[in-house]
Amino acid sequence: MFTGIVETVGRVAEVTPAGQAVRLVLSAPELFADVALGESIAVNGVCLTVAGISPRGVRFDVVPETVQRTDLRELRPGDRVNLERALRPGDRLGGHFVQGHVDAVGTVRSIERAGAAYLLRVQAPPAVTDYLVEKGSVAIDGVSLTVVDVDAEGFSVALIPHTLATTTLGQRQPGDRVNLEADILGKYVARQLRLRTAARPPAEEPLLRLLQEEGYTS
Structure with a gap:
């Protein structure tokens, strides 16, 4: 989970196609000084997992679905990217809840x-x-x-x-x-409204039932 408050802007050091996937190496020394393997980082709003750490930078493996659903496939070495580490307990929520799942x-x-x-x-x-x-x-x-x-x-x-x-x-x-x-x-609100609408009987049903009970229709 993220907040949408960018911590720093990093640079793309490497872009390596791997079939339908992509391997990214990003440089941001001030943010990645204490980064750990398996940590979640939002890269231009996409939640990625730290897969490797080297003097060159931090490596992320972007799976085919993410490549297809985002603009990360258009990145080139030297491009700038927005970076944010995942929200931790006690952190201030300065923006709003951002999942890192691009719609x-x-x-x-x-x-x-x-x-x-x-x-x-x-x-x-x-x-x-x-x-x-x-x-x-x-x-x-x-x-x-x-x-x-x-x-x-x-x-x-x-x-x-x-x-x-x-x-x-x-x-x-x-x-x-x-x-x-x-x-x-x-x-969430939209989903609940759809579920309520789907479960609600047609508006005329209560009236029809009342008429049947009073003998006006069969």
Whole structure:
């Protein structure tokens, strides 16, 4: 579990295809100084497990399903990536609960200046937008952000200068692909509503039963 508060921006040291999988080696000395094998790290919002540690950096083995469902397959040596270590007991929850399980890959539609901030518009499928609400939360490349609005094509978020300076979002351009994860709480609420709707009898059934009891119909 993560919070969507990026701890540092690392660099891709190596990208090695392994069949349909990919092996990544990332460099971030200040974050990885005491990292351990088996530890979970969010890389651009994707939960990965530390598989090896060397002077070159920390190695992650990205399985085929993750390669297909995220934009990690597009990484190249030298690229910058958002990094966050898993939440520990006692840590402050500065953003929102982020699982590191990407729902879909979206596309940056536009980035516009809005006063002291910027408005980032993202094209996204229903797999993401169905769970978004105005002033709710969404993770973009692992960054916890507040939804400004949602429309038929996607959604928008506001980016403050600090976020632009301390994450990779400051380098994003229209057409770039980004990892998206909707708020898990929104998913739970939507699931419960679907279950309630499926279990509820049609609205006319109680009336029909009452009419039958009174002898008005058979």
